[in-house]
Amino acid sequence: xxxxxxxxxxxxxxxxxxxxxxxxRRTFSLTDPETGTLAIxxxxxxxxxxxxxxxxxxxxxxxxxxxxxxxxxxxxxLCSGDNTIEVLARYFGVGNFHQVPxxxxxLAQLEVVQADGQSVTINTDEQWETCDFAGxxxxxxxxxxxxxxxxxxxxxxxxxxxxxxxQVLYAAEDGPWKDLNARDCPxxxxxxxxxxAFLEANVVSAEFxxxxxxxxxxxxxxxxEANNALCKPAVLATCIVSDREQRLDLDAPALTITINxxxxxxGRYTLKKGxxxxxxxxxxxxxxxxxxxxIQFLNAGGFTLSNPLDSxxxxxxxxxxxxxxxxxxxxxxxxxxxxxxxxxxxxxMRATFxxxxxxxxxxxxxxxxxxxxxxxxxxxxxLMEEPNRQFQTRTVIADGTPQVDAPAALMYDxxxxxxxxPSPLGDIELLYDxxxxxxxxxxxxxxxxxxxxxxxxxVEYITPT
Numbered sequence: 001x002x003x004x005x006x007x008x009x010x011x012x013x014x015x016x017x018x019x020x021x022x023x024x025r026r027t028f029s030l031t032d033p034e035t036g037t038l039a040i041x042x043x044x045x046x047x048x049x050x051x052x053x054x055x056x057x058x059x060x061x062x063x064x065x066x067x068x069x070x071x072x073x074x075x076x077x078l079c080s081g082d083n084t085i086e087v088l089a090r091y092f093g094v095g096n097f098h099q100v101p102x103x104x105x106x107l108a109q110l111e112v113v114q115a116d117g118q119s120v121t122i123n124t125d126e127q128w129e130t131c132d133f134a135g136x137x138x139x140x141x142x143x144x145x146x147x148x149x150x151x152x153x154x155x156x157x158x159x160x161x162x163x164x165x166x167q168v169l170y171a172a173e174d175g176p177w178k179d180l181n182a183r184d185c186p187x188x189x190x191x192x193x194x195x196x197a198f199l200e201a202n203v204v205s206a207e208f209x210x211x212x213x214x215x216x217x218x219x220x221x222x223x224x225e226a227n228n229a230l231c232k233p234a235v236l237a238t239c240i241v242s243d244r245e246q247r248l249d250l251d252a253p254a255l256t257i258t259i260n261x262x263x264x265x266x267g268r269y270t271l272k273k274g275x276x277x278x279x280x281x282x283x284x285x286x287x288x289x290x291x292x293x294x295i296q297f298l299n300a301g302g303f304t305l306s307n308p309l310d311s312x313x314x315x316x317x318x319x320x321x322x323x324x325x326x327x328x329x330x331x332x333x334x335x336x337x338x339x340x341x342x343x344x345x346x347x348x349m350r351a352t353f354x355x356x357x358x359x360x361x362x363x364x365x366x367x368x369x370x371x372x373x374x375x376x377x378x379x380x381x382x383l384m385e386e387p388n389r390q391f392q393t394r395t396v397i398a399d400g401t402p403q404v405d406a407p408a409a410l411m412y413d414x415x416x417x418x419x420x421x422p423s424p425l426g427d428i429e430l431l432y433d434x435x436x437x438x439x440x441x442x443x444x445x446x447x448x449x450x451x452x453x454x455x456x457x458x459v460e461y462i463t464p465t
Contacts, residue, residue: 196435216291229334261361
C-alpha cells in the first residue's frame with residue numbers, strides 16, 4: 001500500500017507522556033462498498049472498531065527503525081451510507097521487552113473499492129476527531145519490567161471526552177518510525193475459549209496502605225528504557241505521627257528503611273507517640289531492575305503521615321535526588337565500562353548513601369542535609385495507584401461459597417448468570433481455571449451498582465495451600 005496517511009494524535013503540549021491514551025474517529029460515506037483494506041499502526045497499541053464492531057488490536061512487534069503496520073480485510077464491516085471508524089490508541093511512554101516507544105502517534109489508511117469501480121481512501125489527517133481517553137487511570141505501575149503499564153480503567157468516565165480536530169504530527173515516512181512495511185507475521189486469530197473449571201470462592205481482605213513511587217520517571221522525566229544500568233539516587237522521607245506507642249509492620253523489599261534512625265531487617269518497628277521520622281533509600285540504586293518501588297504499611301491505624309519539610313503540604317512524602325549520582329547506560333555499555341571508573345562510582349555512591357542512612361535520623365537532619373535537593377511534588381505525580389499489591393497480599397478470611405449463586409454459569413455463553421452477594425467481612429474472589437496457558441481477552445457482561453470495582457488477574461500458577 002502506498003501510504004499517504006499522516007500520523008495524528010490529540011493536540012497537546014507533550015507527546016511523550018507516560019501511559020497516554022486517546023480516542024480517534026472519522027465518519028465517511030460509501031456507496032455499495034465491495035472491498036475494504038485497512039492499514040493501521042500506532043505507538044504503542046491500538047484497538048480499532050468499524051461501525052461499532054471490534055475489528056482488531058495491534059500493532060505487531062517491530063523496531064522503530066523498521067516499523068510495521070497491520071493490513072486487515074475489513075470488507076464485511078462496511079456498509080452503504082455513513083460509516084464510522086473509531087480507534088482507541090495508547091502510548092505506553094516507557095520501555096518494555098517488546099517495544100522501544102518513540103512518541104505518541106496513530107497512523108491509519110482505509111482503501112475501499114465500490115461496486116461502480118470507484119476507489120475511496122480515508123486517511124488519518126486533520127479531518128479526524130480526537131479526545132482524551134478519560135477512563136484510563138494513567139499513573140499506575142508497569143505490569144512487570146518486561147511489560148507495559150497496568151490496564152486500570154474507570155468505566156464511569158469511559159468514552160466521555162470532548163472531541164476536537166486531530167493534530168497532524170508527521171507524514172507517514174517523516175516521523176521517528178522508519179522504513180514502514182506491512183507486518184511479516186499473521187494476525188492472531190480470535191476464537192471463543194471458555195473457562196474449564198470453577199475452583200473456589202473466597203472472602204478476601206487486604207487491609208493495608210501502600211505508597212508506590214515511579215522513581216525512574218521522577219528522576220528522569222521522559223525516560224524511555226528498560227535497561228538494568230540506570231541509577232536512581234533517591235531518598236524518600238515522611239513523618240509518621242502516631243497517637244500512641246505502637247508496633248508498625250512495613251513491607252518494602254527494594255528499600256532500606258529507617259524510622260528514627262533504626263533499621264529493622266524484619267520490617268517490624270516500634271513507633272513512639274508523636275512524630276517518627278521515616279527515611280527510605282534504594283538498597284541497590286544502580287542494579288535494581290524496577291524503576292518503581294513501594295512501601296506497604298501492613299497495619300494502618302492510629303497514625304497519620306506528614307511532610308517533613310512542610311506539614312501543610314497535601315503530599316506527605318518528600319523526594320530528594322542526589323544529582324551527582326544520576327547515571328544512565330544500556331546494559332552492554334555498562335558491562336564494557338572501565339572497571340576502575342565503575343568501581344569508584346559505586347564505592348562513592350554506596351558510602352554516601354550509607355552515611356545518609358546513619359546520620360539523617362530526624363526531620364531536622366533531613367532538612368539540613370538534603371533540603372536543598374528535595375523536589376516537592378503533588379501526590380498525583382509522586383504516588384501511583386497500585387492494584388497489584390492488593391491482589392498479591394490479600395488474605396482469605398472466610399469461605400465465599402454461600403455468597404455466590406451458580407458460579408459455573410460464568411463459564412458458558414447462555415442465559416444463566418452468576419450472582420454474587422457482598423460480604424460485610426471483605427471482598428468476594430472467584431477462582432477459575434482456563435485449563436491451559438492461553439493468550440487473549442476476558443469478555444464478561446457485568447450488572448453491578450456504580451462504584452463496584454472488578455479486579456481481573458491472570459496468573460500462570462497458584463501454589464497450593
